[in-house]
Amino acid sequence: MSAASNVDLSVSIGGLTLRNPVMPASGTFAEGLEKVMDFNRLGAFVTKTITRELRAGNPLPRVVERPGGLINAIGIPSKGVPYFIETIMPHYAAYDTPLVVSISAPTAEGFASLAAELSIPGVAAIEANISCPNIEEDGKAFAMRAESTQKVTRLLRTATELPLWVKLTPNTGDVPEVARAAEAAGADAVVVANTILSMAIDLKSFKPCLGNIMGGLSGPAIKPIVLRQVFQCAKAVKIPVIGCGGISTADDAIEYMLAGASAVQVGTATFLQPAAMTTIIDGLEAFCLRRETPRVADLIRGVIIEEADEPDLAWLDPVS
């Protein structure tokens, strides 16, 4: 379709050129999706986060639905690095699509050594999921603070030559500041964002609906919030911002790109419409054709902010 329509869908993310800006969000993608879509159509593969330690994941129930989204506390069940390299990676070798490996570790050193170990042929980029607890700093997620983000990113940067994407948490008060810290420490891109910490209580049992008590909200409900964070981050950094949060349709992807995203990740939408990613790719192309936009990359940061009177300093945080 691209060839026929002459719309250039490719985007460039810190040295890596993707055939289009659409890829899965970590933890919502696996080989099974091959039965639903042609893997050679995706912009990239992004794996479920892996850790060095073997982990069982969280107690059940692991998901609960809410209007417009779901809360999950899967945890990171992980079978470790050798299993990943020997059993998971070969599935993706058959395709002409770059493989982005999502990693996590409880310490900055752990991140760096895992990134080094995974900097092997077949891996196109590392996505550091730093929304996980930093056991060296009272268990707060690395991405909650600029300092810890800077530290872990710097160590990661020295550990790998691969493009380095740093995935931020939306749960902090100043995401753009954290994005700047990642940029300053050498990240090639930031992924904005992960799920938003949430809770649900069952009114029959009075117990939390999730085995883990709290979990992360994803899906359409969070889109306006994360879109705002992408807009703020794209103003704060020069490196590409990859938008992730509630993207279900091509319109959502376009809104994110206008706000400043160079590419988008699709998570929860795939659970409802397993072919969501390819539908979005088709929709992006159709939109560009209709608007006579030769390259989808022209949409990036395309939002038009008119010079206006100073807005009223509202009861909510002002325009930044």
Next chain:
Amino acid sequence: MSAASNVDLSVSIGGLTLRNPVMPASGTFAEGLEKVMDFNRLGAFVTKTITRELRAGNPLPRVVERPGGLINAIGIPSKGVPYFIETIMPHYAAYDTPLVVSISAPTAEGFASLAAELSIPGVAAIEANISCPNIEEDGKAFAMRAESTQKVTRLLRTATELPLWVKLTPNTGDVPEVARAAEAAGADAVVVANTILSMAIDLKSFKPCLGNIMGGLSGPAIKPIVLRQVFQCAKAVKIPVIGCGGISTADDAIEYMLAGASAVQVGTATFLQPAAMTTIIDGLEAFCLRRETPRVADLIRGVIIEEADEPDLAWLDPVS
């Protein structure tokens, strides 16, 4: 109905006893609602935030809808204090329902002097909306940081003898810490929370949907997020927590009370079902009857957390 059913719906919020835990959220309530519901049934009145300065409010458009919620950037149009006292307050004098006045100011001193001026007969409590920009600290909202929250609350505390409620922002990374700061400085209750900073872009014009560029998300979409913050705050402080965010039904109110809320505020739901508050009150009573709970206050902090294995330290922030 209460008399007949013998369910005690009253709750006590820092010295003030409310006939039931249901009240409007600031900015979503006005005298006009008298045509829809009996004002003598509400737990309290909460006014739109007022300021000393005359303010026009934000440029239009001021609201945009999204699935499960709306984003607003009304700003705080304000006609000042004399107008409030002379024209607005008399409407509420006819009712046997406590009047909570929401205030805002650009400086901590401004908050204190406004609170002092409004500590007059007819005002039952002050709600300090500190989600507004602090012009003394680079425009960040007071409630974004524990220090500025502590400072403004301390000044407010010395300025008024009235019960003091401090309304927090959900946009910060550590709401319980900010709640603790408010408690330490003498707040009688915290309201958790305000709207979540968000954005929407129009795909025809490529312009932001709101005149103010960004706005605050409210409605069902934010409920799981704010519910989590209420749960965290109720663990962090001893003073009552008033829950506010996406409450549309009695079930929502109950979930908030189980999470730790002593009372609830209903905002956006009133725009869809103008009688939402009285419907919620009826539903609370029916729930207590069904569960044979003699007092609605027994629901507060009623969530049952079972001793469990240490949860897997997940890719999202851990259970705090």
Next chain:
Amino acid sequence: MSIQLDQAHTTAMPIATAAGSACSGAPWKASIVAELAEVVRNEAVNAEYRHLVVNCSEEAAAAQPGQFFQLLCPQPAGEQPFLRRPMSLYGADPDRRQVEFLYKVTGAGTRGLDTLKPGDRLDIMGPLGVGFALDPGWRHIVAVGRGAGLATLAPLARAARANGAQVTAVFSARRPDLLVSVDLFHRHRADVIAVTDSEQTSGPANVERILRRLIADGRCDAFFTCGSSRLMRVQQRLAREVGLPGQVAMEQQMACGIGLCYCCVRDFNVNGEIVNRRVCWDGPVFDLMEALP
């Protein structure tokens, strides 16, 4: 002022009076209700407009010309209109307890309305806002409308006739086949002058000519208008020149529809001072001379 139209003003009476009634000791009663009305009819009247008729409560059926309702639109496939949608009263029948709306399928909300079938339920809330006021002294009134504005003006035809006034309607549309409610006006013995873009009769100059003739013929004691700020300006100019009163029904995006949220404000010129008013609560009908386009 007729009794009927008095009620419109009761609904929009000063707030102090409404609140004051709480002291009277009489049990409280809602004057604005949200209810599940039953769809009687929902049919296309032309390529753009649909006519919706619902069975409703006594309170709702007492709605007055110029008032509006907030409709909680069903979700059309793939879309989720979150807010209610304001719709002008197109007709009210207190005896049959029905209200009518005329809407143009535009976006998510009206696409949702379009899915309604007879027997379905629709959550309507109203009647809302301040409607038109008819002075009993007026013998001839002129209604000037365009687009969905015709829907808003339509119930005037009946009310004016009940009030003993003759109505001349000047209706503007893109094409003759898009004119709506002409029959309704004719039924209430109103004269209808249609102007259209396709016939090149809808320009402000021509409308001004028509209005000047009506004034000259003594057939215009007051202007009523809705749906075109270009035509509103023509009427403001004539009204000022000739010293005629007028009323205009304004639109603005709404969230609550009952004066709570301040998202529907517009600027008005009140004796040279610019004031901010809520279209849903202070209007939607305003003094013609105070309105700003």
Next chain:
Amino acid sequence: MSIQLDQAHTTAMPIATAAGSACSGAPWKASIVAELAEVVRNEAVNAEYRHLVVNCSEEAAAAQPGQFFQLLCPQPAGEQPFLRRPMSLYGADPDRRQVEFLYKVTGAGTRGLDTLKPGDRLDIMGPLGVGFALDPGWRHIVAVGRGAGLATLAPLARAARANGAQVTAVFSARRPDLLVSVDLFHRHRADVIAVTDSEQTSGPANVERILRRLIADGRCDAFFTCGSSRLMRVQQRLAREVGLPGQVAMEQQMACGIGLCYCCVRDFNVNGEIVNRRVCWDGPVFDLMEALP
């Protein structure tokens, strides 16, 4: 193994093979589809269960016993089921391109299903998971089910018969009137033994007695079960004692249904080691001896 059931295993074949096919050069083709199926029938079969029949694609109609679909349920009034709901295949007709489901109205999703009328569209996704496997050597199989588990076992009746095996079904329910698909089993010449709580015949001791008699009579080459962990344990005990094979269809809450999210895991005992498996992808049918309640 019959060709028909081979396909079930093709759908659930090891992932490496599936991925490998990308190298073959043949154009890629989806083997799991989400499609808008057309509702043919949606009727109550008793106080609790509804029978839903839809027209679907060739791929969906090729579903095998024990496989399931993920249904995107319509929104019932006031509720918004967000996730798809897994539903076992109750019947598939490749010729008429239909699939059938049997569901119990429980919560938001099934209340949504209950609103469907013939002609409505329902988004179904499948076929999913690993179904039952029938060994051609088995002459007699025994199906033991309770509750919605009967729905899952139902298509076995037809498949076993096609495979030349005789089926005895032991069905458990609260009351006789809540037993479902007995007719369906009879149609496929299966013997049905019903046990109920109200008649006090459904206790594990009695079911064990029944099963022992079937084994003694040489009428049980394999167990198939779904819907009761109590009855599963009885069969595990007997299977171990007598050395019989068995398969169990498990349930677990699901989000994606296709192996992506790991929310549907259960523990299994594989040669003494506890392993974690995804019910949606590694199952829902598992080896009876490996299942843990």
